[in-house]
Amino acid sequence: MIFAGLGFAQLAAIFGVVGAAVVGLYVLRLRRRTVAIPFSPLWQKILKDKDATTLFSRLKRLLSLLLQLALLALLVFALGDPRAAATLVKGRTLVVLVDASASMQATDVSPNRLEVAKNEVKAMIRGLGGADRMLIAQMDAMVTPLGPMSGDTSELERALDQVKATDARADFPRALRFATDTLRNVELGEIVVVSDGNLGPPLDASGPVHLGDDKLSFVSVGTGKRNVGITQFSVRRYPLDKSRYEVMLEVTNTGPEQQDIELSLLGDGNVVDLTKLRLMPGERLPRFYPNLSGASRTLEAKLANVDGTHDDLPADDHAYALLPERRRAKVLVVSEGNTYLEAALLLDEYLEVTQVSPTDYVNKQAGGSGFDVVVFDRVTPASPPKAHALYLDPRGPGSPVKVDTELTAPGFDKIDRKHPIVRFTALDDVNVAHGHKLVPDLAAGDKVVGAFGGTSPILVAGSRGAYKFVAVGFDVRDSDLPLRVAWPLFLLNTVNFFTDEDARYISSFRTGDVWRVPVSTQATEATLALPGGGTERVPVHEGRAVYLGERAGFYELTAGDSAATPEQPSPINGANKTAFAANLLDAEESTIAPVPELVVDGKTAGKVEGFHVGVRREIWIYLLLAAVLLTALEWATYHRRITV
């Protein structure tokens, strides 16, 4: 017998102090209540007989004191949490990994797999042995321990209640590594996986997970297989006609039966398209919707069975996307006149173009303030504008990059094809009569997008302060570039590059990934409004808010300060606010057929055993029960005048 709670010396001290108090109180209690009577001789004869029983009465009172001291002893003993030494040594240490991935939302079992899994774990908690300790961790895109390692059932149940379903797939290898790390150097360690088993191989970048001596148990949840899910969903605007967009999605039948489904596409809540589809077992059906219009912001795809019912996993029956917000960019063209430039800018109806002469620019435009983009055509201001700027053939000290030697017949021998300003363009064979070599400031982060001969940059992009710039080292009229399709694309790409209205815009993120959402703020934190309501503070690192999202739906990110300062350009989605969507889009997660067995490190997980509800090994509970019984006994004997 050992004491897992207070030590013996502490218990003895407590018993001594409280026992003394009990005896003191008992002595005080022996002071009788004084009661007046009108005529004492009537009591005389009775009291004479009573004298004979005084000794017996004292003994009974002593019994009462002994009962109370016994009660105290039980309570003090319970404080010590006495346990049999054998049971303490043999206690197991369990790490329970509760799968909270999207597939656990399947409703093939009532109410859903996750609740059934929680009930299974609850049964385990109630069947814990007195020396057993358990840690409950939620397994989704990451692994989250929900409480300390504990043998306290109420604490474990509180931890279990925190398990919430996510729309992400489970990172099984990470969860296993967490469990094995937790159980390192622990005897009788056991990992219990409560899942539908659709977890993928226990393998990550570090290789396969090794369990060591830890025992692996598996509780399989779920029975159904019937599911059709949206496994791909993407949308983009046409670069040259942003009022129209195209959608690509893929629907997969992961179940074993043929399914007749109805696919709805909603733009801003209105039905844009409705299609009935028949999918054979295991069939992946891509759908492409070109040249759509009618939605300005949100797109949602929904699946439903033709008969109006839902399949077993509703989580993958919805997919969301956000179109890049369309906003008229204000462009100031500073030029003596350039038909090619003006014509190209007319192609995009979402550009609001203002043209001024170089003289008026100096006198009236105050450095381009109030415009998103300023295009300097063969003009270079003395001081940089307060806007993003495109310099065509810059000269003089006002140029953002140093203009070096003149080049004869330069060409784009080297192109950074990943740069957004040259996306969709073919510049390799552009003929240029003459131009100038640009000298980028690499220390300031300038990038050479196009260079002649590998050493003479003629197209440079970078930023000065809070404003980006693009410099072209030749006059476009001295080339055949304006006669090519690449010219308007280059201009629009450049404007989009400046306004972040990038053709690479991500219409939706995938749940379970770490999202890096660009924000235009110097703040180190941003506020993220979640799809189900509520907000979270997320860190901003290198201009991007970093967040591991696990819920599908629409998000809105608000940068640290509520309004953009004049020095800060407006971000894509308005003043410091960025909206985006997130989707599951995972064919493997949509495959909800439960796996009957789990194999890790060559070991097949066994069944969970050793949990017996109702049997507790903690002696203190029984001691408390005994104390309660003793109290009841004392109460009864006192009120029946047995121990008074």
Next chain:
Amino acid sequence: MGLLESLRNSFSRRSDASHARGDKEDLFDDDFQRKLDYLAIVSRRVFAGRMRAERRTKKTGSGVEFADHREYQPGDDFRYLDWNVYQRFDKLLLRLFEEEEDLAIYLIVDASGSMAFGGGDKLRYAKRVCAALAYVGLANLDRVCIVSTSDRVMMRMAETRGKARIFKVFRFLRELESAGTTDLGDALKTFVAQHKRRGLAVLISDLYDPQGFERGINVLRYNKFDPFVVHIVDKTEEKPKLFGDVLLYDCETGDEREVTVTPKVLARFREEYEKYIHDIDRFCATRQVPYVRADVSVAFDELILRVFRRGGFLR
């Protein structure tokens, strides 16, 4: 308007009206007093009295009801000669009339500490009984005297007669407070020594006398008073609400005694109490002393009008 009300009105003309109203409210209401107007105290024996009242005595004199004849003796009043007898028998006989005299009623109220036990119900009840009896006596032109006792005679209201004196009785009783131990024997010895004129002695007491209740009654009997015992009892004393370890102390003597009260002890106490009551009843019955037990839980007017009549105290 009741009799007392008219008396009170006449009294208030001479004294403080509010004071009189207070006395009345303490002891009687009008309806109750109207009933008492028709009651009179009867004594089992005829007492000699100083003043004419509504009691017949052995004494012959100037009453209106014929009693007897006797021979004329020199010095007798000629007005009482029976001239018809003289004419028929030629003898001078004197007509004797029954003389109606007043009765001396002594109301002895036990004002010991035990009478105040339990909130003073017994003393309050005794005062009311005493006031009622005094009123009836006064209404019948009897001579009423009230004495309070404990182990001695504590207070004494001088003999008085006439209904108008009822307020004096009220004042006396209102000032009466309980104190001291009970010793009816010694107290009544003092009483008989102070009151030479014999009469009806109504002892109103709970008879909690450590020396024995018999002594006091016997003192009255041996000194030719006509004792009438009104035993004030409080049934709650028979069933005291006691449980557990208690320290009992006598409210009169202060004697203390530890006792653990159990249902069994309480049952035995009830037996002892009933035996004590029974002993008093038997004592009075064997000595032909009228005895009335007045339970404070019985309505007061019911006691006066029904129980006293049944006990032969009122007619």
